Amino acid sequence: MGTDAKLTTSEVESLAPDASSLKAAKGLVKQSKWPLLEYSDQALWGHCQGSGKNPYVAMVDMSQADIAFKCSCPSRKFPCKHGLALLLNFVQHADWFSAGSEPQTVTEWRDKRAVAAQKKEQRSQEKLEKVKQSLAQAQEEARQVAADLAAGKKPKAKAKSATQLKREAAVEEGTAELKLWLKDCLRNGLLNVMDQRHQDISRLKKRMVDAKAPGLVTMLDDALQYDCSSEPGRRAYLRQLSRLYLVASAFEQRDSLAPEWQSEIARLVGIPTTREEVLTAAIIAQGGKDIEPEQLLVLVDLPQEIPNGVSHKYYCYSLERKAFVTCQIFVPNNANAAAAMTERRLPVGALISAKVYPYPGVQQIPRVLLEERSLVSALPQVQDDWGRFKLHELQEPEVSSSVDFDDFDDDDDEPSKPEAVVAPSPEQVKCYQAALTQLTGVTSLEAALDAMAQYFALNPFADYCPVVMEQANFAQQGSPQRGFWYVCDRAGKARKLSGHKEAIHEQVVSALALTGGHEFSAMLLLSDLATILCGIVFQGQYLALPLNQLRLNEA
Secondary structure, three states: OOOOOOOOHHHHHOOOOOHHHHHHHHOOOOHHHOOEEEEOOOEEEEEEOOOOOOOEEEEEEOOOOOOEEEEOOOOOOOOOHHHHHHHHHHHHOHHHOEEOOOOHHHHHHHHHHHHHHHHHHHHHHHHHHHHHHHHHHHHHHHHHHHHHHHOOOOOOOOOOOHHHHHHHHHHHHHHHHHHHHHHHHHHHOHHHOHHHHHHHHHHHHHHHHHOOOHHHHHHHHHHHHOOOOOHHHHHHHHHHHHHHHHHHHHHHOHHHOOHHHHHHHHHHHOOOOOHHHHHHHHHHHOOOOOOOOEEEEEEEEEEEEEOOEEEEEEEEEEOOOOEEEEEEEEEEOOHHHHHOOOOOOOOOOEEEEEEEEEOOOOOOOOEEEEEEEEEEEEOOEEOOOOOOEEOOOOOOOOOOOOOOOOOOOOOOOOOOOOOOOOOOOHHHHHHHHHHHOOOOOEOOHHHHHHHHHHHHHHOOOOOOEEEEEEEEEEEEEOOOOOOEEEEEOOOOOEEEOOOOHHHHHHHHHHHHHHHOOOOEEEEEEEOOOOEEEEEEEEOOEEEEOOOOOOOOOOO
């Protein structure tokens, strides 16, 4: 890009992390605030006098396509107000700057970024070549399968590698120990071993880590979260132990299962399926051809805390399939690792376009890999403050490797304020409303429970069944502030909403603020123990309700 690039003020302002940072940066567009302002062909640098004795040193690298900022201030924001103000000064008052030789700190920083960019490009090329090789291999395998079928032969199963066989053997040893403990619990009686369950499960979690079965670690950790002092909690705990026993038993007998169940059980114990394997399987199923993009309504984000991060399970409705699919994205707790993620979280409430590649396994609600995602349209969505509407962006901005996540901002004069509201265009509104009309479901609670029963009959290992219930409304038992909330149908049949009472109350109040007490379509996740309200459709709008405060394991 270089400093000769013609940037506009609005383009620079769009780089601000929030409204308060932009306001603070505009306050620093004063020559008196900057005792030093210099530039080279590739960069800007300057000294900004703050409240301390020594001025802050701000730099802007303009040598690459993406502009990068660096500053000696302790702000966590990126860019900080000093870096943003430095670039605003240059765009609006270039005559304030003097041409100069780059300081060593600026040159070293730019060189480091150039090396990182080169490595990133190299990794992208290597990844592209790997995908091309996988696609070529998939097409060859598809041709071979087609030739075998045409000749009346049964296609040959792909042989497992030595690494796969070794891992499966380790998992099998772990499942044998897990089954032994579960049998001991039943033999001695669950109530008799309840006091030592934390100790036993903690020991088994470490054993499952050694056995390379992270899926079983997560299932054990879920069992540990249930409050067994109550009857519902004990029931949920017993249900989770039953699922553990079924998974362990099924893994030991995996070779006798159908291929889709072998894949499903492998996923449950934590044996991953690589992206290349998913693409290969999908292309083989398509006869060697790549699949076409389809449109998806992103309706639910179900977060779950797991070791080292949070797993986000998204429920999306495919307009082409007229059915739900699920997608899981892991977000690590480490800020640097999270910033380096190539797969971004999905915007709940948006209509997106993506290529949908199903993972192998039982496919009532397919778990899929979404590639080449793009935003089609969206309507304003209610955020965590329950009152501010905002149009979601599909892709989160990339964070430069020069960000210091250990910084801390003690130099902001203004408190943080909500971001500016972005109104959707009329075309986006029409497109989104047309998509919502295709989201149809059952019209009674009885039909919803029937759909749930059929779903779990086909896959007892599933966690929740997604259901859209039309003509729904709320009912309450008890006092307005302390009573229990239910979702009900026109016939008066109701089911108690699951989660922490205060969080449910906030959900219902937010929904009633939109519906005014009128009927709506409810997006529900159902199980034999839970009824989770995830969102509502009302008069061409989708209100997504956050689920992170429900504390669903406190059964």
